[in-house]
Amino acid sequence: MPTIALLGTGLLGEAIGCRLLERGVTLRVWNRTPEKCEPLLERGAVLIDSLDGSAKGCDAVITVLRDGPVSAEVIAELGDLDAACCLPMGTMGISESRQLELQVQGQQGVYLEAPVLGSKAEALKGKLLVMAGGDASVYQQQLPLLKLLAEEPKWMGPTGRAAASKLALNQLIASLTHGYSLALRLVQASGLEVERFMEVLRPSALYAPTVDKKLERMLSHDFSNPNFSTALLRKDLRLFVHEASLAGVNAEALEGLVELLTCAEGTSLDAGDYSGLHALTAGSFD
Structure with a gap:
C-alpha cells in the first residue's frame, strides 16, 4: 500500500483519512490546527510536524483545503515534492488549478486535480464522486488510490476540466436549493401542506433527491452539524x-443569489448546513 500525506483534516479530510487508514494506507497527516489530527492519529496516522520536506518518501500528497490560494500556499511550504503526485480534492478555480499544476511541477512533483462531490458519509464508505483532470498517464497511475475513495473515478480530461465540473456541480447545489426554498415558501404561504406538494413533485421530471435530503432541515430550521x-x-x-x-458566460442572474447568501455573514447560518439558505428566503430574515 502507498504512503500518503494528507493535508487538511476538517470534516471531509478526516473522513478521507479514516477511509485510507481502513484500506491499509500508510498515512501522514497535517492541519493548521494540529488538534484536528487527533482522531486520525488515534487510528494510526503519523503527524507531520513540519511541512518542509514532508513529501519525501510519499507516493502522493492529498490536499483537502478551503480554496486554491490556500492550497497553493500550503503546497509551497512542502518544498521539494520528491516526485510525489499532488492531488487537490477541494474546490478551486479553473485558472487556479492550472497555475497550481505549474507550481507543483516547479517543486519537482506531479499533478492531478481530483475534486470530489460528497461529504463525510460518502468518504467513509468509499463512495465519493471523484473527478480527475490532468495527464491521462498520471490518472492511470493514481487510479488505484482514487478507487479507495470512489467506486468509479472519472477522468474529465486536461487540467482545469475537473475543476470546472466541480464548480458547475456546486453552482447547481446553490441554484437547486434556492429554487426549492422559494417553492416551499410559496406553497406554505398558500396554506397547502408541504407533503401534498411533495407527492406531486417526487414523480415529476423536476424532482431531485437533494430536496428530500434537505426538506426536514428546511422545515425544522435545524442547520446544525x-x-x-x-x-x-x-x-x-x-x-x-x-x-x-472569464469564460464569457453570462451568469448575472446568480449575482442576486450571491447577495442573498452574503446576508448570512456574521450570523449562525454561515457555519451551518447550506440548507440554511431557506432561512434567507423568508421575507423578514435578520
Missing part, C-alpha cells in the same frame, strides 16, 4: 461567477 456550510457554498458560488465571466 453541516456536511457543507453556507459560507463554503457562498465562496464556491462567487468563484463560479468569476470563472463564468
Whole structure:
C-alpha cells in the first residue's frame, strides 16, 4: 500500500483519512490546527510536524483545503515534492488549478486535480464522486488510490476540466436549493401542506433527491452539524461567477443569489448546513 500525506483534516479530510487508514494506507497527516489530527492519529496516522520536506518518501500528497490560494500556499511550504503526485480534492478555480499544476511541477512533483462531490458519509464508505483532470498517464497511475475513495473515478480530461465540473456541480447545489426554498415558501404561504406538494413533485421530471435530503432541515430550521456550510457554498458560488465571466458566460442572474447568501455573514447560518439558505428566503430574515 502507498504512503500518503494528507493535508487538511476538517470534516471531509478526516473522513478521507479514516477511509485510507481502513484500506491499509500508510498515512501522514497535517492541519493548521494540529488538534484536528487527533482522531486520525488515534487510528494510526503519523503527524507531520513540519511541512518542509514532508513529501519525501510519499507516493502522493492529498490536499483537502478551503480554496486554491490556500492550497497553493500550503503546497509551497512542502518544498521539494520528491516526485510525489499532488492531488487537490477541494474546490478551486479553473485558472487556479492550472497555475497550481505549474507550481507543483516547479517543486519537482506531479499533478492531478481530483475534486470530489460528497461529504463525510460518502468518504467513509468509499463512495465519493471523484473527478480527475490532468495527464491521462498520471490518472492511470493514481487510479488505484482514487478507487479507495470512489467506486468509479472519472477522468474529465486536461487540467482545469475537473475543476470546472466541480464548480458547475456546486453552482447547481446553490441554484437547486434556492429554487426549492422559494417553492416551499410559496406553497406554505398558500396554506397547502408541504407533503401534498411533495407527492406531486417526487414523480415529476423536476424532482431531485437533494430536496428530500434537505426538506426536514428546511422545515425544522435545524442547520446544525453541516456536511457543507453556507459560507463554503457562498465562496464556491462567487468563484463560479468569476470563472463564468472569464469564460464569457453570462451568469448575472446568480449575482442576486450571491447577495442573498452574503446576508448570512456574521450570523449562525454561515457555519451551518447550506440548507440554511431557506432561512434567507423568508421575507423578514435578520
